[in-house]
Amino acid sequence: MEKADSYLSVKNLSKLFGKFLALDDVSIDISAGEFVCFLGPSGCGKTTLLRCIAGLEVQSFGTIIQNSEIISGLPTSQRDFGIVFQSYALFPNLSCFQNISYGLENLGWDKKDITKRVEELLLLVGLSDHSAKYPSQLSGGEQQRIALARAIAASPNLLLLDEPLSALDAKVRVHLRQELKSFHRRLGLTTIMVTHDQEEALSIADRIFVMDRGKIMQFGTPEDIYANSSNPFVANFIGMTNFIEGKVLNEKVIKIDDKQIDFIGHGFAKGTKVLVAARPECIQLSKKITKNIFNGKVADVEFLGSFLRIYLETSIMPNQRLIVDKPMVGDFDKSISVGDVVGFKMLPTHLNVYECDE
Ligand SMILES: Nc1ncnc2c1ncn2[C@@H]1O[C@H](COP(=O)(O)OP(=O)(O)OP(=O)(O)O)[C@@H](O)[C@H]1O
Numbered sequence: 001m002e003k004a005d006s007y008l009s010v011k012n013l014s015k016l017f018g019k020f021l022a023l024d025d026v027s028i029d030i031s032a033g034e035f036v037c038f039l040g041p042s043g044c045g046k047t048t049l050l051r052c053i054a055g056l057e058v059q060s061f062g063t064i065i066q067n068s069e070i071i072s073g074l075p076t077s078q079r080d081f082g083i084v085f086q087s088y089a090l091f092p093n094l095s096c097f098q099n100i101s102y103g104l105e106n107l108g109w110d111k112k113d114i115t116k117r118v119e120e121l122l123l124l125v126g127l128s129d130h131s132a133k134y135p136s137q138l139s140g141g142e143q144q145r146i147a148l149a150r151a152i153a154a155s156p157n158l159l160l161l162d163e164p165l166s167a168l169d170a171k172v173r174v175h176l177r178q179e180l181k182s183f184h185r186r187l188g189l190t191t192i193m194v195t196h197d198q199e200e201a202l203s204i205a206d207r208i209f210v211m212d213r214g215k216i217m218q219f220g221t222p223e224d225i226y227a228n229s230s231n232p233f234v235a236n237f238i239g240m241t242n243f244i245e246g247k248v249l250n251e252k253v254i255k256i257d258d259k260q261i262d263f264i265g266h267g268f269a270k271g272t273k274v275l276v277a278a279r280p281e282c283i284q285l286s287k288k289i290t291k292n293i294f295n296g297k298v299a300d301v302e303f304l305g306s307f308l309r310i311y312l313e314t315s316i317m318p319n320q321r322l323i324v325d326k327p328m329v330g331d332f333d334k335s336i337s338v339g340d341v342v343g344f345k346m347l348p349t350h351l352n353v354y355e356c357d358e
């Protein structure tokens, strides 16, 4: 059974391209009005999943239900969605007005209604003055706004966005993602956005579905998947993480090197080899080095505006540098420099532990 409040349910969906399994038993539920992101590395199946929902790709197995109706057997033309593709895909030989009105004409709308609706949409995306322009006369960000206006012209109940911002430069991208968010707040349209940019997903989504190799690896609010990543793939893909090998001593203690660190409780049996995942901002540095705390040598310091990123060489991470992020507040932060030997502690409440697969 799908959840009672589910607007869109994907059930056990698989997609084969020949023998290649692009989607592997994917099940998701999305509530009406939610803004969700499909996030994952290139080739993990994000676009394929979106295209199955739109009917642009036919699933090999599984069902899709939208608004209590099974839609997975319906042709694209009978499904209720608007879509924006990664490449702008505006018609180059049509003006902005015509690009937006095109679909409405096909639906047989009355000319007067079309004009009214297009003007309303141009106003909504802030491009009323650009009605007569052609796509080549617009900036990338403006083109994507027109594409967005076109996608919602016929008032669909579901908006599908496939990396709508990826072709834009960093500044425009951040600006437009804030616009998308406020746009969503105003219209309350159920929206699915595909992205491989974790920062984008974290900043915009109500919930994120993290994908890898055709599977959903985890879903949840941005805060939840960042703080409680349920596997090393997610911990590594969302933000930055230091992975440190250890061995379980008991329910609340893990041995790393010749030292012990405390836990809130991790559920692994004594002797289990584990990976301890520590976010860069959850490591505390000190100039004092005692027997009980770890130490490392500063290999590099990067000034990143509001914080310092410090790279440490330490025996507990023999093949990689440990990354520590520190807001620049005290004198200590200003004086830290390459070659210093410093102590560090990991905050027990902020660690995740995973079993090592061998
Ligand atoms: N029509 C097709 N025929 C064969 N293989 C395909 C086809 N479409 C996609 N694939 C394969 O399925 C996998 C998933 O592709 P998909 O386009 O969904 O990835 P994606 O997550 O959107 O990646 P990206 O971030 O690069 O856009 C890829 O390995 C791709 O090569």
Ligand SMILES: [Mg+2]
Residues within 6 Å of the ligand: 046, 047, 048, 194
């Ligand atoms: Mg894609």
